[in-house]
Amino acid sequence: MSPLKIQQGSSKHSAYDLRDPYSEVLETHTLAVLVDNEPGVLARVIGLFSGRGYNIDSLTVAETDHQGHRSRITVVTTGTPQVIDQIKAQLGRIVPVHTVNDLTVEGPSVQRELALLKVTGKGDARIEALRLAEIFRANVVDSTLESFVFEMTGAPDKIDAFADLMRPLGLIEIARTGVAALARGV
Amino acid sequence: MSQQMTGAKMVVQALKEQGVEVVFGYPGGAVLPIYDEIFQQNEIRHILVRHEQGAAHAAEGYARATGKPGVVLVTSGPGATNAVTGITDALMDSIPLVVLSGQVPTFLIGNDAFQEADTVGITRPCTKHNWLVKDPNKLAETIHQAFHVATSGRPGPVLVDIPKDVQFATGTYLPPKKARTDHYAPRVKGDIEAITALVEMMETAERPVLYTGGGVINSGPGASQLLCELAEATGFPVTSTLMGLGAYPASGRNWIGMLGMHGTYEANMTMHDCDLMIAVGARFDDRITGRVNAFSPNSRKAHIDIDPSSINKVIRVDVPIVGDVGHVLEDLLKIWKSRGRKSNREGIESWWKRIAEWRAIDCLSFKPSKDTIKPQHALQRLEALTRDMDRYITTEVGQHQMWAAQFLGFDAPNRWMTSGGLGTMGYGLPASIGVQIAHPDALVINVAGEASWLMNMQEMGTAVQYRAPVKQFILNNERLGMVRQWQELLHGERYSHSWSEALPDFVKLAEAFGCKGIKCDHPDDLDEAIREMLAYDGPVIFDCLVEKHENCFPMIPSGNAHNQMILGEAETQGVIGQSGAVLV
Numbered sequence: 001m002s003p004l005k006i007q008q009g010s011s012k013h014s015a016y017d018l019r020d021p022y023s024e025v026l027e028t029h030t031l032a033v034l035v036d037n038e039p040g041v042l043a044r045v046i047g048l049f050s051g052r053g054y055n056i057d058s059l060t061v062a063e064t065d066h067q068g069h070r071s072r073i074t075v076v077t078t079g080t081p082q083v084i085d086q087i088k089a090q091l092g093r094i095v096p097v098h099t100v101n102d103l104t105v106e107g108p109s110v111q112r113e114l115a116l117l118k119v120t121g122k123g124d125a126r127i128e129a130l131r132l133a134e135i136f137r138a139n140v141v142d143s144t145l146e147s148f149v150f151e152m153t154g155a156p157d158k159i160d161a162f163a164d165l166m167r168p169l170g171l172i173e174i175a176r177t178g179v180a181a182l183a184r185g186v
Numbered sequence: 187m188s189q190q191m192t193g194a195k196m197v198v199q200a201l202k203e204q205g206v207e208v209v210f211g212y213p214g215g216a217v218l219p220i221y222d223e224i225f226q227q228n229e230i231r232h233i234l235v236r237h238e239q240g241a242a243h244a245a246e247g248y249a250r251a252t253g254k255p256g257v258v259l260v261t262s263g264p265g266a267t268n269a270v271t272g273i274t275d276a277l278m279d280s281i282p283l284v285v286l287s288g289q290v291p292t293f294l295i296g297n298d299a300f301q302e303a304d305t306v307g308i309t310r311p312c313t314k315h316n317w318l319v320k321d322p323n324k325l326a327e328t329i330h331q332a333f334h335v336a337t338s339g340r341p342g343p344v345l346v347d348i349p350k351d352v353q354f355a356t357g358t359y360l361p362p363k364k365a366r367t368d369h370y371a372p373r374v375k376g377d378i379e380a381i382t383a384l385v386e387m388m389e390t391a392e393r394p395v396l397y398t399g400g401g402v403i404n405s406g407p408g409a410s411q412l413l414c415e416l417a418e419a420t421g422f423p424v425t426s427t428l429m430g431l432g433a434y435p436a437s438g439r440n441w442i443g444m445l446g447m448h449g450t451y452e453a454n455m456t457m458h459d460c461d462l463m464i465a466v467g468a469r470f471d472d473r474i475t476g477r478v479n480a481f482s483p484n485s486r487k488a489h490i491d492i493d494p495s496s497i498n499k500v501i502r503v504d505v506p507i508v509g510d511v512g513h514v515l516e517d518l519l520k521i522w523k524s525r526g527r528k529s530n531r532e533g534i535e536s537w538w539k540r541i542a543e544w545r546a547i548d549c550l551s552f553k554p555s556k557d558t559i560k561p562q563h564a565l566q567r568l569e570a571l572t573r574d575m576d577r578y579i580t581t582e583v584g585q586h587q588m589w590a591a592q593f594l595g596f597d598a599p600n601r602w603m604t605s606g607g608l609g610t611m612g613y614g615l616p617a618s619i620g621v622q623i624a625h626p627d628a629l630v631i632n633v634a635g636e637a638s639w640l641m642n643m644q645e646m647g648t649a650v651q652y653r654a655p656v657k658q659f660i661l662n663n664e665r666l667g668m669v670r671q672w673q674e675l676l677h678g679e680r681y682s683h684s685w686s687e688a689l690p691d692f693v694k695l696a697e698a699f700g701c702k703g704i705k706c707d708h709p710d711d712l713d714e715a716i717r718e719m720l721a722y723d724g725p726v727i728f729d730c731l732v733e734k735h736e737n738c739f740p741m742i743p744s745g746n747a748h749n750q751m752i753l754g755e756a757e758t759q760g761v762i763g764q765s766g767a768v769l770v
Contacts, residue, residue, distance in 0.1 A: 036369070039318065044310060051311050082498060089495035095315040095335055095370050 024080045028057065029104040030111060030181045031088065036096035037063045037071040044094050045073055054087050055079060058113075058156075058178035070098070076179050103181050111181040115159045120147045121170035129169045136162045189360075193322045194219035194353040197286065200329040202229055203362050206257050208248060208623055209233070210241040214261025215301060216288025219353035221259075233623055233652060236644035238265050240616035242272020242343075243642070246281045247620030250603040251578055253406060255282035255336050256620065262288045263301030266347075267308060271610060274312040276343040278607025279429060280404055282336040283343035285313075286329075291351035292320050305347045314342035320349065322357030330365035339372030340493040341404055372492060376509030376517060384464065384488045384505050385521045391462035392533030393485075393540075394422045397445065400429030400606070401467015401491060401511050403599040409512035410599045413466065414438065416519055419527065421534050423541060425453040427468050428591055429606045436595030442541060446474040447742050448588040451549035451751055452541055454740075457482050458748035459540070465489040467511040470500040471607070472769070480747035490514045549740045549753055550592050559709050561586060561661045561732040565593035565633070568659060571716050576628045577601065578621045582614040582638030585667035585738045590633040612641030615658060619645060622654040629657070629720065636662040636689060636729075646699040649725040657719050658727045663734045664689060671737045676762050692729035699727075707731035744769035 035041045042061055049056050057076040064072040077087055084102070091100045103109040117138075119129045129148060133140065138152035152162060156179060163174055191199065197220050201209065210233045213221045224232050235241040238260045245256025256276075260269050266287040276283045290299040306318045315335050319325045325348065332344045388394065396417060402409050410433045417424045417440045424434040425445040434441060443450030445457055454476075457463065463485045468474070475481045481501060488505035489497050497506040507514055522528075552562045579594055581587040581604040596602050603621060605613035618632035632639075639660050649656050669684040696703025702722050706715035706729070719726045740751045745766025 040306060040310065040316075043307070047311055082502070086495060086499055089493075089497070089499075093339075093372075093493060093495055098369075 024082075026078050027081060027084060027104075028076060028078045029084050029102055030109065030179060031075050031077065031091070032099075032101040032103055032181060033073040033075065033091055034098045035071050035073060035094075036098070037069045038096055041071070041096050042073070044096070045075070045091065048090055048094065049075075049077070049087075052086075052090065054083065058176075060178040060180050074179055074181050101183070103183055106183060108184040109181050110184055111155050111179050112153055113156050113159055113179050114151070114153050114177040115163075116141070116175045117150045117152070117163060117166055117171055118147060118173040119150065119166050119170045120172055122146060125169045129166060132162070132165050132169075138162065189358050190356055191359055192219065192354060192356050193325050193348065194223045196322070196326045196357065196359050197329065197348065197353070198223040198227060198230065199359055200326050200362075201257065204330065204333045205254070206230055209257045209259050210235055210244045210248070210620065211259030212238050212241060212261065212265060214265050214288065216262035216290060216350050217259060217265075217286075217348075217353075219350065220286070220288070220348075232259070233619075233648065235616065236647050237642065238268035239271050239612065240619075240642050240645040240648065242269045242276065242283065242285070243610070243613050243616035244620035244623070244645070244648070245283055246272065246276050246279075246613075247580060247603050247617030248624045249276075249281050249283060249620075250403075250617075251600055251621040251624045253600060255284050255333060255341075258283060258285040260285065260287050261301065262290055262305065263303045265301075266305040266345075267303055270308060270312060271608075273309060273343045273345065275605050275608040275610045275613060277312050277314070279605065280341050280400060281343065282341035284329075284332050284336050285309075285343060285345040287345060287347050288353070289318065289347045289349040292349045293351070295349065305345065309345045312343070313345050316345040316347065318347045318349075319352055322352050322355040325352060325357065326360040327365045330360070330362045331367055331370075333362075334365075334367040335370055338370060340401075373508055374492065374510035374513050376490065376507040376514035378517065378521075380505055380507045381514060381517050382521055384507065385518060385525060387462050387486060387488065387505070388420065388422075388464075388522060389525070389528040390530055392530050393460045393537045394420070394462040394464065394534070395456050395460040396422050396424045396434075396464050396466060397426075397457065397468055398424060398430045398433055398466045399427040399468025401469075402430055402433035403467075405467060405492075405511035407599060409467075409510075409515060410434070412512060412515035412519060416515060419519070420522075420529050421531075421538075422464075423456055423538070425449070425456060427471065427474055427606070428604060430468065431591060431602045432596030432599045435597035437597050442545070444591050446471075447476070448592065448738055448740065450592070451547050451740050451753065452544035454742065454748040454751055455544045456541055460485045463487045465491070465503070466515070467491060469496045472500070475500060476742045476750075477745055477747050482748070547753065549751070552736075552739075555733065556709065559707065559712060559730060559732045561589055561663070561736055562593055563709060564661060564712060564730050564732060565589050567712050567716060568631070568633075569594050571713065571720065572629060572631070575720075576625075578603070578618075578625060578628055578630045580604065580614045580617040580621060580630070580632045582632070582634040582641075583609045583611045583668075584635045584638055585663075585671065585736070586633055586635045586638075586661045588668075588738045589661075594633075611638040613638075615639060615642050615656075616645045616648070618656040618658070619649050619652070619654050622649075622656050623652065626654075630655075631657045631659050634658055634660045635667060636660050636664065636692075637666045637686060640690075643695070646696075646701065646725065646727070650700045653724065655722075655724050655726075658725070659719070659730065660692065660728060661730050661732050662689070662692070663732050663736070665734055667736070668738070670735075674737070675743070676767055692727050696727040699725075701725040701727065703727045703729065705729045705731070
């Protein structure tokens, strides 16, 4: 597998992979964790995952309520159902954590990730890259005579698919934000 | 009174308003302003330990014996790092501790300043929560929040790191009532539907067992009372983890002894063969369960715990009940009574007959000796001579700890303090001092092994300074007994570094510390020597020279199930397989 193809839960690309190989079926869940934005809160969450041997497939965090100093951490994690339940319970008992929502089981959700992809090439490959970018609704945010930087937003697998197509056309670098997610409806 | 004061004064004021009477600590550069405030008042007593680990363990002992949070005060850098073992111990055993540490001034943080350590970083994984306070106006509120977090829900240690400039700076003091604590409010009432489901199971169960743990004790004396009422009313047998001893009285009718790796045969067989297991404030630790996939295979299980993360962590249960043990047991009893106090009398009667058969095996029996003191015998004599006294027991960690759990009986909660989860050698001596400070007139005995005891023996200085008449009952086998036992069972009797060739003379050591030393090496002299220890008005180091190669039985070998206990030496050959060997 190419190093740039990011498959959720694969050991090469998750930050931590200490899974028991004899466990039951693995599931990937997206958790939304609402926390007080106080010093060290991210370290507490990350430390929980590393300390207890859980996976982090992707992690995004930013203050979402500046007045109330609340941050939203979106973490994509992989594990057996028992491990996923443990992760939620362990997150829930961190003092500055207000709520833990499992968007994967609590109904449909929208999941989006932003990626920047640098593609170098000339001639036909360059034209093909532009054409594919249009199909995927990726924008060109930087251009030289030998390169493009594409910006695209989408579900992680859409970005995976785009990256796969770009690779033979000269993909040399990729930056991804990790998943941000919200439950659908109200 | 003006609400404007220095940070150091706020610390002392906040401790007073939190009802703190005793602080265990050790001064240093970064906490000098707080020590200056302590000097200028008389309400809070400060106990000067000899090492910060001792301060944390002493505070743990104090907390366990009183049910109140223990308070520790240490300086920055090495002061804080030395306390880490005690803090971790408190986390593992759910003991409420409030640790206040000094820190270098805010403008030097991150500068590798003298005696600087990233204390909140180091203690983040070993506290329930911790804070670095950079603003004197937030100091008082933070300390109040610290007490709230340490004592609410599942108790545990918290740490407040206070830079020296914050201690000097002036700010506004906030009284406890005005501190914001509502953001942390663990659920204490159990779900009534789940409790009802459990009651329904209790009404029909043929082979029930109450598996109780430290959570019962942490929930307060009321919870222990409710547990007794439940057991007596239903006739269910009661076993307990190491941490829960005393919640149900050892002299009680339904008591079947401690369970787990060195628990009684009857307790472990009861767990294995039961059809309804009610876990009350216990967390299915690996020392309890043995091999997980063979753990009580034919039972339905209910689990009462205040910590949702304890549920389904190790063992999947059928009825999870998140809530405080006291509240849940109260509702449980209420519902059970209102439904007509039903139970399967016939089933339970024949269940007790089976338990009696297991009990008849007499798993704690040992080969007596006329010439050497057997450690079990020493504890039997200690038990016989102190049972009726106002007695508190602490222990170190190892064989002696298991024997103490097996041979000493506890009829009330908060009388037994031992390092269960972390297994910290060196816990018992400082813990015994903490207990004695809380109960100056009680008999406090630390049942110790000589190796563990040496790990924090400097605290004898503390005991002498504060005239804490703690009795150090050292079962001296000149070995790291539990390590030696495992090397015998698992490593071909290659006793790698599990004995000490240069032990001190404990009687002379006692004299050097300014307390009394007693040595006993013959069973005939034992009772007299114990009486001498009990009669002495002051700290005693009792050097009890015991059989050197005694093993602790019964035992569930690692990787085995509850019904695969070994009862004595004859059964020890090749008992631990490859998969068990890694489990320790």
